[in-house]
Amino acid sequence: MAKKWVYLSSTAEKDLTKTLGHKPALDEAKVILGGKGAGLATMTGAGLPVPPAFTITTEACIKYMNSGEFPEGMWDQTLEALGEIEKQTGKNFGDPKNPLLVSVRSGARVSMPGMMDTVLNLGLNDETRVALAKLSGDEWFSYDAYRRFITMFSDIVMDYSREHFEEKLQELKDKEGVKLDPEVSLEGMKGLVAEYKRMYKDHFGTGFPTDPLEQLRLSIKAVFNSWSGARAIAYREHEGIPHDWGTAVNVQTMVFGNLGEKSGTGVAFTRDPATGETELYGEYLENAQGEDVVAGIRTPMKIAQLNEVMPDIYKQFSAVAKQLEDHYRDMQDMEFTVEQGKLWMLQTRTGKRTAAAAVKIAVDLAQEGTISKEEAVLRVRPHEVDQLLHPFFDPQEKQKAAERGDLIAEALNASPGAATGGVVFDAEEARKLGGEGKAVILVRPETAPDDVPGMLASKGVLTQHGGMTSHAAVVARGSNLPGVVGCESIRVDLQRKQFTVQATGRAVKEGDIISIDGGAGEVFWGAIPTVEVDYEKQTDLVELLGWADEFRTLGVRTNADLPHDARRAREFGAEGIGLCRTEHMFFDPRARDAVVRMILAETDGERQAALTEMLPIQEKDFEGVFEAMDGLPVIMRLIDPPMHEFLPPREELIEEVAKLRCTDPKSKELSEKEKMLQVVNSLWEVNPMMGLRGCRAGIMYKGLTEMQTRAYFQAACRCSKRGIKVKAEVMIPLVCHVNELRLEREKLEAVAKQVMKEEGVEVEHMFGTMIEVPRAALTATEIAKHAQFFSFGTNDLTQMTFGFSRDDAEGKFLLTYIEGVDTGETDQEGNPIRFQILAQNPFQTLDQEGVGRLVRMCTQEGRAANPDLEVGICGEHGGDPASIKFCHDVGLNYVSCSPYRVPVARIAAAQAKLLESK
Ligand code: ADP
Numbered sequence: 001m002a003k004k005w006v007y008l009s010s011t012a013e014k015d016l017t018k019t020l021g022h023k024p025a026l027d028e029a030k031v032i033l034g035g036k037g038a039g040l041a042t043m044t045g046a047g048l049p050v051p052p053a054f055t056i057t058t059e060a061c062i063k064y065m066n067s068g069e070f071p072e073g074m075w076d077q078t079l080e081a082l083g084e085i086e087k088q089t090g091k092n093f094g095d096p097k098n099p100l101l102v103s104v105r106s107g108a109r110v111s112m113p114g115m116m117d118t119v120l121n122l123g124l125n126d127e128t129r130v131a132l133a134k135l136s137g138d139e140w141f142s143y144d145a146y147r148r149f150i151t152m153f154s155d156i157v158m159d160y161s162r163e164h165f166e167e168k169l170q171e172l173k174d175k176e177g178v179k180l181d182p183e184v185s186l187e188g189m190k191g192l193v194a195e196y197k198r199m200y201k202d203h204f205g206t207g208f209p210t211d212p213l214e215q216l217r218l219s220i221k222a223v224f225n226s227w228s229g230a231r232a233i234a235y236r237e238h239e240g241i242p243h244d245w246g247t248a249v250n251v252q253t254m255v256f257g258n259l260g261e262k263s264g265t266g267v268a269f270t271r272d273p274a275t276g277e278t279e280l281y282g283e284y285l286e287n288a289q290g291e292d293v294v295a296g297i298r299t300p301m302k303i304a305q306l307n308e309v310m311p312d313i314y315k316q317f318s319a320v321a322k323q324l325e326d327h328y329r330d331m332q333d334m335e336f337t338v339e340q341g342k343l344w345m346l347q348t349r350t351g352k353r354t355a356a357a358a359v360k361i362a363v364d365l366a367q368e369g370t371i372s373k374e375e376a377v378l379r380v381r382p383h384e385v386d387q388l389l390h391p392f393f394d395p396q397e398k399q400k401a402a403e404r405g406d407l408i409a410e411a412l413n414a415s416p417g418a419a420t421g422g423v424v425f426d427a428e429e430a431r432k433l434g435g436e437g438k439a440v441i442l443v444r445p446e447t448a449p450d451d452v453p454g455m456l457a458s459k460g461v462l463t464q465h466g467g468m469t470s471h472a473a474v475v476a477r478g479s480n481l482p483g484v485v486g487c488e489s490i491r492v493d494l495q496r497k498q499f500t501v502q503a504t505g506r507a508v509k510e511g512d513i514i515s516i517d518g519g520a521g522e523v524f525w526g527a528i529p530t531v532e533v534d535y536e537k538q539t540d541l542v543e544l545l546g547w548a549d550e551f552r553t554l555g556v557r558t559n560a561d562l563p564h565d566a567r568r569a570r571e572f573g574a575e576g577i578g579l580c581r582t583e584h585m586f587f588d589p590r591a592r593d594a595v596v597r598m599i600l601a602e603t604d605g606e607r608q609a610a611l612t613e614m615l616p617i618q619e620k621d622f623e624g625v626f627e628a629m630d631g632l633p634v635i636m637r638l639i640d641p642p643m644h645e646f647l648p649p650r651e652e653l654i655e656e657v658a659k660l661r662c663t664d665p666k667s668k669e670l671s672e673k674e675k676m677l678q679v680v681n682s683l684w685e686v687n688p689m690m691g692l693r694g695c696r697a698g699i700m701y702k703g704l705t706e707m708q709t710r711a712y713f714q715a716a717c718r719c720s721k722r723g724i725k726v727k728a729e730v731m732i733p734l735v736c737h738v739n740e741l742r743l744e745r746e747k748l749e750a751v752a753k754q755v756m757k758e759e760g761v762e763v764e765h766m767f768g769t770m771i772e773v774p775r776a777a778l779t780a781t782e783i784a785k786h787a788q789f790f791s792f793g794t795n796d797l798t799q800m801t802f803g804f805s806r807d808d809a810e811g812k813f814l815l816t817y818i819e820g821v822d823t824g825e826t827d828q829e830g831n832p833i834r835f836q837i838l839a840q841n842p843f844q845t846l847d848q849e850g851v852g853r854l855v856r857m858c859t860q861e862g863r864a865a866n867p868d869l870e871v872g873i874c875g876e877h878g879g880d881p882a883s884i885k886f887c888h889d890v891g892l893n894y895v896s897c898s899p900y901r902v903p904v905a906r907i908a909a910a911q912a913k914l915l916e917s918k
């Protein structure tokens, strides 16, 4: 039998079972029919009221893209399916008495908001228009449908911009002195249709296609082609969606929401997509067709109001919503139309939501028993957890701003979050500036698909028009971008690049700083300081992370240097400190003089005296950290950076010395500066990152690491005597040869023993090393014999494995490596072809093939040599979800990351475990 390219919604489930050899899972159906087609099939199969439809597969699209022609058999199957729909509806395509009209709708595997457009009312021509007028008893409606069809077909299928048509409509409304489309006279509409047909003929040289089959054929091609349109490609690149998925085409019997007061069209979510609250949420527009709601031309009513206007429909729709949510076991985003008092379902899909809603809905669904806790944990993306811990505007500062009169507008709270930035009115400009790392807020009358890249590069978006389901609102929520829409109290003037606040006449120009609160729907003049989140109050998140902890096997520690960071991290669920950098204490102003004297010391005595002064400062901070982590392990890393970092910069000194030699040659200041310069010169290194630092400094500077170890163990012993449970772990950094480790460890262990003897108390402790030099990883077997733990310092390990100095690389070539090097060639559309050297920044996501290979090998060989070896990671990668998954798979004991990323790591670690056992 010929390949099946076309599936009727009414039999799709059965037919797919035949094609696949088993009952299709939801994802499998989407692969073939696209999301929209799969939804239509499911709803039809469940007996819901869905206008009869069929779907042409995504595979047909790919075949078409490759050959430029419909695959063999596809058109015949399309005609056959059309015949079935004719049977189901009792109408015939192109029939001058009882014509079938259809919509042609695109639908890829995942929903790509606004990426591909729908053509409505297809099948209309002069003859079928007459029939439509007769059947509906409404001539005006028939002309309205016809002019919409000509507009959409010209714009979407033929690429003759709809603006030309809308301009004519506006002229007509002005001439007739009316504001809304439905107020246009019948004569006006008639004239408009004639005008549109004339325009079409003038533009293309041939008349508007009257043969419905020709209209259909061209529309299907246009949908296929739209998959390769620039804006669809841009969206896919941003979202990481493969280009070879293709889009399905859905052909569906038209139902009309524009047939008077008892008709209308709406969109609704089964739960509030902004907060996750369990209640129907959406909008309904009376006497309207298709995208009138989304386009934000008229202001729709809240879905709850439908209960007052048409209680029966509301009740029926609520039941359908519940049924769909139960079926998909997730929040649904639905589109529907009411035609003369009858409900028709047109679409359902899993709804996009804010991070806060994602967490609440997952937790609620689990508590309602609809999904398991495991599923709940898997439903929330780690970056959404991150989002929830982001700061918000300080309420007091907001209050003050309002009192100052800086609250310049209030509108719809489309997508929560706090954003401050310079105003930009052009999406392309926003994309450019955002790409340069500038904070911008995109302000538009409304947004369209072409604006998406610019929106995504902005900190927030503000639109003058549109409702909660407008394009801007949907994209903002889906991308966790703060958004305020429908701000009718401002007037955006694109020409003059400014918006004015109508009430006050205040003008905000391009580049002016504004702040928007997407959760409150507020727009402020100027910048407003933000505050941190109260984690404990986020009860849903706390609950979800508690579940994550039940599943994960990978430990989560934190990188914290100071007691308050340690406390915060513990609140976020950290199970210990994986990295406490001691150099922060050296930068402490209280220790500053002593540190400098220690470095400048000419005799052992001088040095020892300086070190003795530094000791209590270090000790005090360590005590604070032990207190905060009571009962949990604390890894103290000995001094790591090169000593010159604690001294004044060399260039500065040279300049000062030169100046003083002229102005005050005999001064004491000069002789001090000269001495300092001498030392700085002697410490100067060509490449300090690879110079005297880490354990090398510990070995060369007598007494330095001894002092640190003494401070650490004194703190440990004294805390222990106060009843605090301490687990002290000393980490020796930047080891490349086992002998470095042996030497340092022996020396420091003696100090530890001595301190514990003096204090008269034993504390639990370990000595280990950081693996950050490739040679250390390569000789893990030797090193593991002398270490109780390894911790991968993947920042340095990445630098040294790649041979990149991070600071130089990111500024000079690394970003080009990631974006792709210009090859000098162009593709068919004239866009430059770029060759991507690296898929991602190895300093953000662990390079699994290279650096990861060292990590894996080192872990295995280290554990083989020392079965008790504890292994973790403390580089920045410890907070990156993809790297965390890798760490789980390699079998590390824990990851350690900055305090704010601890919750992200908890969820990522749980997901790694859950996906592994699947
Ligand atoms: P999108 O992917 O942009 O949501 P759709 O294919 O869902 O595009 O079409 C947009 C809107 O057009 C729908 O929400 C619906 O209001 C209208 N529409 C599509 N098909 C039909 C139809 N057969 N009858 C009536 N309205 C339709």
Ligand code: MG
Pocket (backbone or CB within 6 Å): 113, 114, 115, 116, 117, 118
């Ligand atoms: Mg659309």
Ligand code: MG
Pocket (backbone or CB within 6 Å): 335, 347
């Ligand atoms: Mg839709």
